Amino acid sequence: MFSIIFCLLSSFIIAYLLTPEIIKVAHANEIHDQPDERKIHAHKVSRFGGVAIFFGFLISMLIWSFIENQLMNIQYFAAALTAIFMIGIRDDFMPLKPSIKLIVETFAAFLIMYLGDIRFTSLHGLLGIHEISIYWGYFITLLTVIVITNAFNLVDGIDGLAGTISIIIFTFYGSWFFLNHNYTTAIICFSLIGGLIGFLIYNYRTQIFMGDSGSLILGFAAATLTISFINQNAVMKETHFLHFISPISLVSCILVYPLFDTLRVFVIRILDKRSPFTPDRNHLHHLLLEAKLTHIQATMLVSLFNICFIVFAIVTDGNDDNLFVPIIVFTAFLLSLLLKVIANKINGKPTPIAEDSNDFTQLQIGKQVK
Numbered sequence: 445m446f447s448i449i450f451c452l453l454s455s456f457i458i459a460y461l462l463t464p465e466i467i468k469v470a471h472a473n474e475i476h477d478q479p480d481e482r483k484i485h486a487h488k489v490s491r492f493g494g495v496a497i498f499f500g501f502l503i504s505m506l507i508w509s510f511i512e513n514q515l516m517n518i519q520y521f522a523a524a525l526t527a528i529f530m531i532g533i534r535d536d537f538m539p540l541k542p543s544i545k546l547i548v549e550t551f552a553a554f555l556i557m558y559l560g561d562i563r564f565t566s567l568h569g570l571l572g573i574h575e576i577s578i579y580w581g582y583f584i585t586l587l588t589v590i591v592i593t594n595a596f597n598l599v600d601g602i603d604g605l606a607g608t609i610s611i612i613i614f615t616f617y618g619s620w621f622f623l624n625h626n627y628t629t630a631i632i633c634f635s636l637i638g639g640l641i642g643f644l645i646y647n648y649r650t651q652i653f654m655g656d657s658g659s660l661i662l663g664f665a666a667a668t669l670t671i672s673f674i675n676q677n678a679v680m681k682e683t684h685f686l687h688f689i690s691p692i693s694l695v696s697c698i699l700v701y702p703l704f705d706t707l708r709v710f711v712i713r714i715l716d717k718r719s720p721f722t723p724d725r726n727h728l729h730h731l732l733l734e735a736k737l738t739h740i741q742a743t744m745l746v747s748l749f750n751i752c753f754i755v756f757a758i759v760t761d762g763n764d765d766n767l768f769v770p771i772i773v774f775t776a777f778l779l780s781l782l783l784k785v786i787a788n789k790i791n792g793k794p795t796p797i798a799e800d801s802n803d804f805t806q807l808q809i810g811k812q813v814k
Contacts, residue, residue, distance in 0.1 A: 448622060451508040451631050452638040459500030459642025466492050467652050475537075489650060491536050493643050494658025498529045500639030501661075508631050518628055520560035521668060524552035528593070528664045532657030542721060545660075546590065552664060553589040557582055562671055564588070568678060570692050570765050589667040595702035596663030597656060598709070602729045603739040606654065607644045608747050609701055610662045611637055616698060616754060617669045621676075624686050629672060636665055648740060663702070670695050690757070692765040696772050697757035701728075701750050704776040728780055734787040749779065 469475075470490030502522065509518050531548040534540060557563040563585040567573040576584070600606035618633025640662075646652050654662075674695065680687040688694050696703070705728050710720040732742035753772070760768065 447508045447511060447627065448618075448630055448634050451504045452634040454507065455500040455504035455635045455638030456642045457500075457638075458503055459496040459639040460645060461642075462496040462499060463493060463643055463646045463652060466490060466495055467646070470652075489653055491653040491655035492533070492657065493647060493652040493654040494529065494532055494536070494656070494661060497636075497639040497643050497654060497658050498525075498661055500642055501635045502526075504638060505632055505635040508635070509628060517560055518632075520555050521562075521632070524555040524560075524668075525661055525664060527552045527555070528660050529657055532655065532660040536655040536657050549590050549593055549664070550586060553586045556589075556668055557585050562668060562675070564671060565675070566678065568674065568691060568765070570769075572766070585671060588671060589664065591706075592667035592670065592699065592702070593660055593663035595699075595706040596666060597659040598706050599702045599727065599729070600654060600659040601727050602733065602742055603650050604644055604648045604743040605729055605739075605746060606659050606662060607640045607647060608743050609750060610666065611640050611644075612747060612750055612754075613666055613698055614640075614669070617673055620673065620686060624676065624680075626676065629669065632665070633669065636662070650739070666699065666702075670699065688758075689762045690760075690765050690768060693763070693768040693772065694754075694757040694761065696769050697753035698750075700753045700772065700776060701746055704773065704780075705729075707773075708777075708780060728783065731780070731783045731787045735783065735790050 467490050470492060475490065475492075502525075505518070506522070527548055531540070531545055535545065564576065564581045565578075566575050567584075596606055596610070599609070614633040614636050618630050618637065621627075621633065622630035643652070643654065643658070647654065674691050677686075677688055677691050682689070708728070709724070709726045712726050713720045713722055713724065729742050729746065732745060733739075737745065753776075757768075757772075
């Protein structure tokens with residue numbers, strides 16, 4: 445118990461003290477995210493907050509894992525996350541081609557799959573499939589890691605959003621692993637939470653962004669923890685109070701915002717005959733800004749809905765994943781459509797029902813910006 449508290453505190457202190465120094469270095473060397481017509485901030489902001497999160501997390505995790513003698517297999521996760529961090533910080537300094545990032549993400553996924561043995565061995569009844577071959581396990585694990593990692597990168601669009609959503613996710617996983625006596629993974633979760641809190645104090649004031657170095661490591665960590673949660677949940681006795689009968693539905697709700705928002709904007713862009721990676725203002729957090737909410741208000745509202753989805757999944761646990769996953773997606777779609785209607789009403793625009801059918805299908809909002 446004390447190791448969990450101290451790893452959270454130590455990572456918080458490191459990130460809290462390191463973040464203002466990063467801001468000073470960025471200002472001294474004129475390394476900023478510059479405002480332009482595609483950005484939602486009006487002044488120059490450092491985009492290297494991921495450095496504070498990463499070092500706060502890494503130092504704290506290694507110290508308290510060592511003290512608790514819980515270092516076994518943690519080195520593979522640390523190595524993989526370091527690779528993700530390196531490609532993220534490189535992209536923050538000089539944008540990289542998506543293919544280069546994909547190669548590094550594949551390498552990092554290989555480290556946790558092959559060396560760390562963190563991979564899917566079953567789909568747990570999803571689509572009627574249970575046990576899968578080792579090769580399918582590698583493929584599905586790789587796909588999961590890449591999708592979740594980049595989903596976090598794509599939803600990092602307003603102050604505090606990616607960090608706050610990550611705290612919610614890691615708090616659930618960390619508490620579950622701790623109660624299940626998996627202290628190694630719990631230390632990972634709470635070290636991340638401490639680093640995020642230290643960073644968010646400055647991020648909420650728009651003094652610094654986490655950048656790709658931050659959003660990518662959060663996404664990779666969330667993907668790894670999700671796979672670990674599903675695997676560990678599967679080997680528990682069904683009578684155990686921590687066991688979930690519908691784990692796929694639960695993780696869909698835990699990750700509902702980054703996954704659904706990414707799916708939504710990809711569909712919109714493809715329907716518009718554009719690359720799914722084309723920047724625009726179709727994200728749900730942009731709709732909230734269109735509805736005249738501040739960054740903090742939008743972040744809190746999205747976080748509240750994310751928590752509601754998690755509570756819903758816990759309360760309804762025991763139902764068929766094949767039924768509830770589509771229900772989750774459909775519910776999220778209805779909420780996003782309602783938000784679109786509200787944003788249009790506030791801005792005096794036609795509602796989606798009254799708009800051109802093509803615009804309604806695509807749910808587009810405004811001109812293309814990131």
